[in-house]
Amino acid sequence: MVQKLAKNKEDDGVIQLKRTIGYFSGTNLIIGVTVGSGIFISPGGVMKYSQLDVGIAMIVWLLAGLLTMLAALCYAELGAALPLSGGNYYHIKRCLGPIPAFIFLWTITMFRRPASVAIKALTFAEYAVKPFYYGCAAPVLTKKCTALASVWLVCCLNCISVKWASYTHNVFTVLKVVALAIISIGGLVVLTKGKTQYLEKGFIANAPEASYIGQAFYHAFFAYSGWGIINNAAEELKNPSKNIPRCIMTAIPMVTVFYLLVNISYLTVMTPKEVASSASVAITWADRVIGSFSWIIPMSVAISTFGSINGSTFSQGRLNYAASREGHMPPILAMLHVKYLTPAPGIIFSTIISSVFIIPSSLLSLTGYFGFSSWLLVGLTCLSLIVLRFREPTLHRPYKVFLPFAFVMVAVSCFLVLAPIIQSPQLEYIYALLFMLSGLIIYFPFVYFKLHFKFFDKITYHLQLLMEITHSEVYENGSKNQ
Structure with a gap:
């Protein structure tokens, strides 16, 4: 039955992922996943661990953007040279071996990505139900049901059509960029009125300890997380050897500039202490700057997080698909829907895991583990690039990053993993390891x-x-059997 359906779908008998993602959609994919809830909730953490020093906080945001760019360029070389679904998982397996690759896969599939999606879904629910409970807190059950509904809606969309999932992502990305532009322009307008008193209080505190710097970067990098997603969709990207570097070089600088402008805008109307203590910095900013139109910001947060959920779900489905083809996950996850040509089993599997994280967990308990595991995996990927350069020097590389960048990122990853553990040991680090x-x-x-x-x-x-x-290989050249 399955074979018959497959053959009817494709005249040439091949069931495989289709290259439907162009440069614009690829750039939007990176921006859409990166700009989620982070920029609306992370500024408080960055300011807190920068010891309320505006200068240090802004340097953290700038350096986080630059380091993200360096890491993304390393990923771009790997993605352009080896454009396969699964991206970094496949690169680690090829360069460092199956055990590090499986640890990467296990961590990102069973913890990091589901936790990230759960955080985004809970944030989406928090802002989506807020208008219905004006003046009081929304029930926890209502928020969790809304969060679950959002992840399963996205799951269905990604299972049915790559085209519509991409179209939805493009629309939501444009909307969230408009929201960031509103905050940025609003801040510039306030600056023209001479309100710079909070921005002038830079570099007045003593240099923070290494553990505090690490925590500040954790919060900033949380806002930048998602930048490596394009590698996971390499098999569906048109001309990946050229478009992967182009998409990265366009998206990351845009996000960095927006984040700096947004943080400057926050500090035009809020003291550093208010930024550090506010659970929703953007809402406070909106109340003080745009008044009766402040509803735009909660709506924008909901749009940003929903679009980011969509991109993360898209990416995770491809990772599960690639890992299953390599024999590291159950065979069913390497299958495609015969009508829609989407990795539906991989998408559904990741959605189930994300749902498990939503049901018993709170937003705060999920964020505590995120930075530690993510930067350990970034370090492994950049180390893979170094190994591949020396092991396979003749490999065709359409794009080559300046190799010292990879060494810098390995060193930065080691610092971000070890500094908080050594100077401020906490049980969550042991649990994560x-x-x-x-x-x-x-x-x-x-x-x-x-x-x-x-x-x-x-x-x-x-x-x-x-x-x-x-x-996907069932009818390769019309001759392969299931």
């Missing part, structure tokens, strides 16, 4: 020793029939 290593309990029996239970084949078969999915 143990969780990452726990993936080996799955790796050795099921991947390395290939332990297999036959009843899984029956489950897979029935799910294929139910979901109308099949392997």
